[in-house]
Amino acid sequence: MAFDDLELPSGSFKDVVGGSATFAGLAASTFAPVRVVAVIGDDFPEATLEEMRKREIDTSGIERASGKTFRWAGRYDADLAGRSTLDTQLNVFANFAPKIVPAYRDTPIVLLGNIHPALQLDVLEQVRAPKLVVADTMNFWIQGEPKTLAALLKRIDTLVINDEEARELSGTHNISRAAREVLRRGPRRLIIKRGEHGALLFDDQGIFAAPGFPLENVIDPTGAGDSFAGGLVGYLATQPDITPLAFRRAMVHATATASYCVEAVGTTRVAKLVRADIADRVMAIRALYDYGAGSMS
Amino acid sequence: MAFDDLELPSGSFKDVVGGSATFAGLAASTFAPVRVVAVIGDDFPEATLEEMRKREIDTSGIERASGKTFRWAGRYDADLAGRSTLDTQLNVFANFAPKIVPAYRDTPIVLLGNIHPALQLDVLEQVRAPKLVVADTMNFWIQGEPKTLAALLKRIDTLVINDEEARELSGTHNISRAAREVLRRGPRRLIIKRGEHGALLFDDQGIFAAPGFPLENVIDPTGAGDSFAGGLVGYLATQPDITPLAFRRAMVHATATASYCVEAVGTTRVAKLVRADIADRVMAIRALYDYGAGSMS
Numbered sequence: 001m002a003f004d005d006l007e008l009p010s011g012s013f014k015d016v017v018g019g020s021a022t023f024a025g026l027a028a029s030t031f032a033p034v035r036v037v038a039v040i041g042d043d044f045p046e047a048t049l050e051e052m053r054k055r056e057i058d059t060s061g062i063e064r065a066s067g068k069t070f071r072w073a074g075r076y077d078a079d080l081a082g083r084s085t086l087d088t089q090l091n092v093f094a095n096f097a098p099k100i101v102p103a104y105r106d107t108p109i110v111l112l113g114n115i116h117p118a119l120q121l122d123v124l125e126q127v128r129a130p131k132l133v134v135a136d137t138m139n140f141w142i143q144g145e146p147k148t149l150a151a152l153l154k155r156i157d158t159l160v161i162n163d164e165e166a167r168e169l170s171g172t173h174n175i176s177r178a179a180r181e182v183l184r185r186g187p188r189r190l191i192i193k194r195g196e197h198g199a200l201l202f203d204d205q206g207i208f209a210a211p212g213f214p215l216e217n218v219i220d221p222t223g224a225g226d227s228f229a230g231g232l233v234g235y236l237a238t239q240p241d242i243t244p245l246a247f248r249r250a251m252v253h254a255t256a257t258a259s260y261c262v263e264a265v266g267t268t269r270v271a272k273l274v275r276a277d278i279a280d281r282v283m284a285i286r287a288l289y290d291y292g293a294g295s296m297s
Numbered sequence: 298m299a300f301d302d303l304e305l306p307s308g309s310f311k312d313v314v315g316g317s318a319t320f321a322g323l324a325a326s327t328f329a330p331v332r333v334v335a336v337i338g339d340d341f342p343e344a345t346l347e348e349m350r351k352r353e354i355d356t357s358g359i360e361r362a363s364g365k366t367f368r369w370a371g372r373y374d375a376d377l378a379g380r381s382t383l384d385t386q387l388n389v390f391a392n393f394a395p396k397i398v399p400a401y402r403d404t405p406i407v408l409l410g411n412i413h414p415a416l417q418l419d420v421l422e423q424v425r426a427p428k429l430v431v432a433d434t435m436n437f438w439i440q441g442e443p444k445t446l447a448a449l450l451k452r453i454d455t456l457v458i459n460d461e462e463a464r465e466l467s468g469t470h471n472i473s474r475a476a477r478e479v480l481r482r483g484p485r486r487l488i489i490k491r492g493e494h495g496a497l498l499f500d501d502q503g504i505f506a507a508p509g510f511p512l513e514n515v516i517d518p519t520g521a522g523d524s525f526a527g528g529l530v531g532y533l534a535t536q537p538d539i540t541p542l543a544f545r546r547a548m549v550h551a552t553a554t555a556s557y558c559v560e561a562v563g564t565t566r567v568a569k570l571v572r573a574d575i576a577d578r579v580m581a582i583r584a585l586y587d588y589g590a591g592s593m594s
Contacts, residue, residue: 078470079470081470173375173376173378174512174513174514174515175493175511176511176512176513177513180513194494196472197491197494197495198494198506198508200511206584206585207511207584207585208585208586208587208588209495209508209509209511209585209586211495211506211508212506214472214473214476214497214504214506215471215473216471216473216474216477217471218471245588245589248587248588248589249588249589249593251588252588252593253593279593279594282593283593286593287503287504288503288504288505288506289505289506289586290505290545291505291542291545291546291548291549292542292545292546296546296549296550296576296579296580296583297576
């Protein structure tokens with residue numbers, strides 16, 4: 001969990017509550033009860049935790065450490081297509097070792113946020129036989145911790161990365177071949193996020209393409225990927241079985257969730273999301289695909 | 298119609314038959330009879346014209362001028378994501394003024410290739426009340442001939458451009474807003490091609506997203522956009538009415554057509570395409586979207 005200082009085309013915003021666990025937790029809570037594991041400093045507002053609890057988010061796994069909360073400062077390009085990091089202050093995150101509280105040990109679906117793969121493995125040691133483990137990672141760990149990451153890949157069901165990360169991890173430019181190589185290393189499924197171009201799911205059934213939802217007003221892309229992952233696991237938590245088709249529907253719900261996230265600064269929109277919002281946008285996403293029933297000829 | 302000298306990751310290829318009219322004509326002929334208007338020099342092989350005629354392509358509108366055929370030389374990046382032009386020789390294309398032969402005047406569907414918008418307008422003056430006019434253009438005309446292009450936009454049904462061109466034409470980065478602005482200027486429909494990320498159709502029904510088909514072996518992207526346009530109008534020529542749903546199905550058939558094109562050098566693959574090939578790939582593209590019938594919840 002974090003504070004973000006954001007320089008957006010629409011203005012500058014300081015001390016915006018952010019962080020992967022915050023975005024993913026809020027997003028997932030639109031669908032199902034959520035348990036969050038994270039660290040905050042003594043400057044983190046209790047009111048935010050209270051808001052989360054009102055959304056059926058269990059915050060007992062959030063550790064309040066002495067010191068300041070993690071902080072990221074970034075500047076987005078005028079067209080929001082790229083961003084540069086202006087400052088990163090690890091603060092209490094520097095010594096974070098996720099502790100899974102007893103009440104969390106039987107959590108059926110585990111989303112491992114983007115931290116050191118050794119810590120991700122450590123979390124998996126602390127939970128009991130989850131039915132689904134989804135993990136995020138990034139170039140920093142792909143380059144710096146290839147062996148630990150390789151061990152993690154053998155322990156997870158689904159890896160969620162972006163196209164550049166898939167290319168780097170596999171050493172292959174072609175995205176389909178890169179996906180095949182990543183799947184060979186362990187995970188049953190790979191999701192490749194492609195920003196405004198949507199996301200691809202690769203599994204033993206083939207490939208599923210969730211389109212990006214064409215938005216007219218993108219305000220803040222921060223947290224879009226985390227909201228996608230949160231929406232994905234949140235939707236899957238509502239399903240009796242994690243079948244290939246349920247996973248495909250989850251991709252569409254994840255897309256819907258992320259599309260709302262970027263329409264406001266920080267967690268503003270995702271913190272208020274309800275299932276009816278998701279249903280509306282899922283309908284709109286389905287319309288993107290609609291060429292009528294029946295024959296294609 | 299052209300000769301291309303291609304430097305591809307798989308090797309260098311000289312005197313490859315290419316050109317927008319060639320790719321689009323061959324692609325469209327997979328679906329319906331085609332009439333081609335183009336110019337070639339005396340170096341262009343009669344055998345290629347004969348191959349085209351075997352595919353129900355009427356070549357009587359192809360003018361053989363004294364001199365050399367248009368030539369383009371280009372080098373693709375190792376990952377085929379970008380390319381640079383090494384040489385362009387206009388040759389007989391420099392003085393080309395499309396002449397619509399009498400037998401062509403009642404052609405119901407007209408695809409205007411990417412040439413000077415004044416010449417595109419001139420072609421429209423020579424045809425009688427086509428039921429569909431689709432036009433391509435490029436940055437060069439958007440920047441250099443804005444007024445003539447504006448006049449053209451008022452005369453066409455559908456504009457086919459890529460995302461950068463849509464941004465440049467509209468002066469807007471956001472792709473949905475850019476599309477709205479382009480539609481405000483005349484065309485009923487706008488197709489925005491996004492390479493491997495597929496293509497978007499904007500019309501009065503909303504937005505349709507045709508996914509890029511994830512290929513494992515991309516050999517030569519030359520002509521992909523022209524094959525897309527050819528597949529689009531070819532499919533539409535088979536339809537009794539150009540309804541919004543027929544146009545959406547055409548987007549999928551166009552995607553299938555283009556996906557074959559890039560699997561071989563030049564026109565090699567597109568020159569052999571049959572409807573059964575298209576049907577196979579359309580099935581594969583539909584599978585990319587398939588999340589099962591019924592409820593999304």
